């Protein structure tokens with residue numbers, strides 16, 4: 467029989483951490499061996515916290531101590547942009563691969579990860595979006611951007627999301643900016659005067675990004691391409707957090723094979 471992959475979830479009482487726990491508990495190839503939080507949920511059974519039967523894994527509050535004791539193969543991190551870099555360092559120092567769903571890491575944050583990963587001989591996947599549909603949307607955006615002069619992104623999430631714009635929106639703008647033809651045709655450059663500051667959204671590489679934060683949303687994004695006499699809209703909606711589970715499970719199973727630091731779930735797919 468093939469040995470199970472031992473997994474710890476960091477941020478196990480958060481919305482995404484509980485979703486990850488749910489997925490891990492249903493997969494026969496994976497074993498949940500630890501669960502870590504910060505303040506909420508400490509002392510609770512991770513299975514019960516995720517709405518399932520008790521599994522005998524109690525949510526604890528010190529990542530390093532947990533990792534030293536349970537020695538997982540993989541740690542899944544869904545915590546907070548402010549702490550995720552330290553978490554990755556700890557995960558690598560304790561000899562585990564890191565599957566990082568926490569958003570907010572910038573290009574500057576990624577380079578030290580490469581050194582830590584090399585020193586530890588363990589791998590890191592940073593994936594701002596684990597939803598298959600969202601990753602396909604990025605691929606379609608990459609293919610469409612060279613054909614349109616202008617494009618804008620509208621993303622919507624729940625009001626408790628710690629960062630704006632979303633990691634996926636930044637990733638989308640970077641991908642489209644790298645492949646679009648010629649200079650930016652940001653319409654503001656042409657004529658538009660903002661009567662309310664910020665009403666035209668933020669801007670990254672000449673691409674406008676608009677962030678909506680309202681109750682009821684999970685994770686949504688539209689990319690609208692504008693051309694002569696026509697528009698084209700790509701749209702993806704994660705209507706429940708379950709949309710992220712297949713991607714998280716695939717990443718946990720493949721992380722040992724993808725050497726070094728990888729940015730983007732799409733790199734695990736044969737697109």
Ligand SMILES: NC(=O)c1ccc[n+]([C@@H]2O[C@H](COP(=O)([O-])OP(=O)(O)OC[C@H]3O[C@@H](n4cnc5c(N)ncnc54)[C@H](OP(=O)(O)O)[C@@H]3O)[C@@H](O)[C@H]2O)c1
Pocket residue numbers: 476477478479480481482483502503504505506507529544545546547549566567568569570593594595596597627628685710
């Ligand atoms: N990659 C994807 O597909 C995807 C999808 C959705 C969301 N996200 C991202 O995932 C992250 C978490 O989102 P969420 O909605 O689950 O947020 P959340 O509900 O606020 O959960 C975050 C959890 O992390 C815990 N935490 C904070 N600092 C910690 C630390 N130092 N060590 C251990 N646990 C710590 C928090 O504990 P306390 O409550 O005690 O502070 C909380 O339980 C965000 O960055 C979000 O943007 C990614």
